[in-house]
Every structure is written in C-alpha cells, then in structure tokens.
Amino acid sequence: xxxxKQIPGLALLRKRPQNQIPFSLAVGQVIKSSDATTREVxxxxxxxxxxxxxxxxxxxxxxxxxxxxxSKKGDIVLVRKLDKPLTxxxxxxxxxxxxxxxxxxxxxxxxxxxxxxxxxxKHLEQLSQLYN
Amino acid sequence: MPFKKGPASWxxxxxxxxxxxxxxxxxxxxxxxxxxxxxxxxxxxRRFVFWHLAQIQYKNxxxxxxxxxxxxxxxxxxxxxxxxxxxxxxYVNCYKKKEHEILEYCEKLVGKTAEEIExxxxxxxxxxxxxCSRYCICLVEGQVAxxxxxxxxxxxxxxxLLSKQDELxxxxxxxxxEQALAxxxxxx
Numbered sequence: 001x002x003x004x005k006q007i008p009g010l011a012l013l014r015k016r017p018q019n020q021i022p023f024s025l026a027v028g029q030v031i032k033s034s035d036a037t038t039r040e041v042x043x044x045x046x047x048x049x050x051x052x053x054x055x056x057x058x059x060x061x062x063x064x065x066x067x068x069x070x071s072k073k074g075d076i077v078l079v080r081k082l083d084k085p086l087t088x089x090x091x092x093x094x095x096x097x098x099x100x101x102x103x104x105x106x107x108x109x110x111x112x113x114x115x116x117x118x119x120x121x122k123h124l125e126q127l128s129q130l131y132n
Numbered sequence: 133m134p135f136k137k138g139p140a141s142w143x144x145x146x147x148x149x150x151x152x153x154x155x156x157x158x159x160x161x162x163x164x165x166x167x168x169x170x171x172x173x174x175x176x177x178r179r180f181v182f183w184h185l186a187q188i189q190y191k192n193x194x195x196x197x198x199x200x201x202x203x204x205x206x207x208x209x210x211x212x213x214x215x216x217x218x219x220x221x222x223y224v225n226c227y228k229k230k231e232h233e234i235l236e237y238c239e240k241l242v243g244k245t246a247e248e249i250e251x252x253x254x255x256x257x258x259x260x261x262x263x264c265s266r267y268c269i270c271l272v273e274g275q276v277a278x279x280x281x282x283x284x285x286x287x288x289x290x291x292x293l294l295s296k297q298d299e300l301x302x303x304x305x306x307x308x309x310e311q312a313l314a315x316x317x318x319x320x
Contacts, residue, residue, distance in 0.1 A: 025161040025214055027198050044198055046189055052135060053144040055186055076200070078162075078212065079221075099203060105274065106204050108225055115203065127173075127206075131228055 020091070021045060021060050024081045027098070030071050031061065039066050039094065041079055065093040074101035143186060144294055152187030154235065155244045156195055161211040164198045174207035180231040207233075232317070273286055282319075287313040 021043055028043035041064050046055040064079060065086055071077055076099040085091045099105075104113045114120070135141065142148055156163075165181060167174040181199065185304075189197050209224045222241070226234055260266040270278040286292045287309050292300045 022194070023161065023196050025212055025219070026196055027162055027164055027212070043196075046197060048190075053146065053149070055189060078219075100164075104203060106206055106222055108206055108208055123205075127227065 020062075026079045026092075028077055028079055030073055030075050030077055033071075033073055036069050037066050039064050039071060040089070041077065041092070041094075043079070062092065063090050065090050067093070070094075071097050072101065075099065140182075149187055149190040152191045153246075154184070154188050154191065154239055154245075156192050156242055157244060159213040159215045160195060160211050160242055161214050162196050162198070162210075164180075164200055164210050164212075166200045166204055166209070167207040168202055168205060171205065173205070174226070174229070176229045176231050176234060177207040177226045180226075180234050183231065184235060205224075209238070262276070263317055281317075285309075285316050287312065 026043050028041040030039050031042050032040040034040070040061060043060050043062075044057050045060065047058050048055055065082075071094055075097050076096050078096040078098060079092045080095045082091060082093055105111070106113070111123070135144070138144075165177065165185075167177045167181070170179075185197065185199075187196075207226045209226060211222045211224075213220050213222070224234075224237065224241070257265075260271075262271055266272070268278070269275050276284075283289075286300060288302055303312075
C-alpha cells in the first residue's frame with residue numbers, strides 16, 4: 001500500500017475536520033503559555049450518550065490570543081470568538097480573567113481566601129448570624 | 133426505562149428530560165455553577181445539580197454549562213450574557229437556600245415565560261409537504277395544476293427545449309408563447 005501514500009491528492013481526503021467548539025462565549029482554564037501573546041486553553045462541553053441518556057464531559061484544547069498578556073498558567077478565563085481570525089488556528093481571544101490562581105477572591109463577599117483556622121471560623125459565624 | 137441502576141434512575145428517561153421548565157433567553161451564553169462538595173451551606177445547590185442540570189442542558193443545547201467545584205466556600209451561580217457586543221455577568225447567591233427557591237428565582241430572572249414557549253412550538257399552517265395537511269402546492273386554487281393530469285405548454289418543458297427544438301419551431305410558427313399560455317389557463 002505504499003504506492004497509494006505517495007499520491008499527493010490523497011492527503012486531502014485523509015484530513016480530519018478540526019474539533020471546534022460551537023460557542024461564541026466560553027469558560028476555560030489556561031494550560032500552557034508558549035509565547036508572550038498566545039495561550040493554550042482547555043474548554044469542557046457536555047455531550048449526551050444515546051443509550052444511557054447521561055451527560056459526559058468532553059474536553060477541547062486550542063490556542064488563543066492574549067493581547068495584554070494578563071493570564072498565567074492555571075487561571076480560569078472567559079474566551080470570545082473573533083470576527084476575523086488572526087492565523088489559521090487562532091479563532092478565539094481572551095476577554096477577562098475570572099479567578100487568578102495566586103489570589104482567589106470571592107465575587108459575592110469581596111474577601112480573599114485565607115487558610116488560618118481562626119479567620120475561617122469568624123467568617124462562618126458572621127455569615128450564620130446574618131442569615132439566621 | 134433501560135438500565136435501571138443507580139440512584140433515581142428515572143432522571144435518565146427522555147420524558148423526564150423533556151419536562152424541564154427552564155428555557156434561557158437568547159442573550160445567555162454561559163452558565164457556571166460554583167459549589168463545595170462537603171460543606172453544609174451548599175446543600176441546596178448540590179440537590180439542584182443532582183435533579184435539574186440534565187434538564188437544563190437538554191432544553192438549551194447552545195449554552196455551555198460548567199461545574200466549578202471546591203474553589204470558594206460560598207455557593208453561587210453566574211450567567212454570562214452577550215447583547216449588542218457587550219458582555220455582562222449576573223451573580224446569584226445560593227447560601228443556605230433550597231432547590232425549589234433557586235429554580236423559581238432563575239426562571240424569573242433569565243428564563244422565557246410559558247406563553248412564549250407555546251408560541252414557538254406551534255407549526256405554521258401554511259406549510260405543505262410530508263407530515264403536513266397538503267402534500268403539494270398544486271392542490272391550492274390559483275396555482276399551476278399538477279402536470280401529471282394537465283401537461284404544460286411546450287415552450288416551458290425541458291424535453292422540447294433541449295432535444296426537440298425542431299418541433300418547437302414548427303409550433304411557434306402557428307402560435308406565439310403568450311397565446312399558448314392563455315390557452316393553458318383558460319382550458320379545463
């Protein structure tokens with residue numbers, strides 16, 4: 001079968017379609033930072049199994065553009081689809097950083113997460129007094 | 133009900149999945165759920181995810197639903213919306229709330245009403261084809277009749293245009309195209 005591999009037109013038939021996510025806005029996690037402005041992002045989508053009728057997670061990994069280089073490895077990030085893609089592989093750009101891995105801030109109370117046991121007890125007692 | 137195993141296995145039937153009441157509006161694109169797996173404050177959200185998340189994803193296949201676990205201690209839900217090139221995010225606090233309260237609150241905020249869902253589910257009565265009341269447009273008054281029972285004039289048929297042009301020229305010497313059309317409409 002080596003004769004058939006040398007025919008140049010057959011490479012087009014063997015090309016598999018790119019796995020693209022059909023969303024225009026998505027939430028994902030940064031895996032790798034190769035350049036100053038490119039980041040690799042992992043996005044999760046739920047897909048239905050026909051027989052079991054259950055949803056299982058399927059992950060997609062692709063490259064994105066980061067203009068201000070404001071994200072690090074491990075951040076949770078909002079990603080948006082571009083009208084005009086920059087290269088053949090970069091269709092998305094990073095809009096906003098939701099959770100930074102260095103300092104995680106609770107968006108409802110506005111406080112940082114701390115690991116001292118005394119502060120955790122005070123925080124929980126204050127919240128229970130407010131709602132009881 | 134196939135595969136009757138696991139806790140509450142009727143969650144995995146199509147009748148239950150179609151019985152969901154939350155249908156998002158067009159502006160909502162992402163729905164993320166933040167909760168903790170062992171703390172007692174996020175007990176209501178855990179039950180909401182157990183009973184209702186599959187229904188939401190079945191009714192809205194274009195929305196991304198993500199679970200983020202064990203990051204922050206307070207449980208909350210966020211909705212990220214896209215409208216006129218502007219991105220907004222809505223936060224819903226779920227500290228010590230029960231699951232039916234969370235569902236009703238989200239329906240008022242972000243969901244479509246029952247009337248709008250009924251209106252979109254009705255089909256157009258003017259359609260024709262398979263599965264509709266009429267199988268072809270030739271049954272309607274004022275339209276061109278079925279050419280099986282009443283053949284069209286010769287200048288409109290492909291058989292004469294492509295391969296029998298000699299006979300077409302002979303016919304065109306006696307009648308013009310407009311006369312042939314008028315005869316077609318006036319005859320029975």
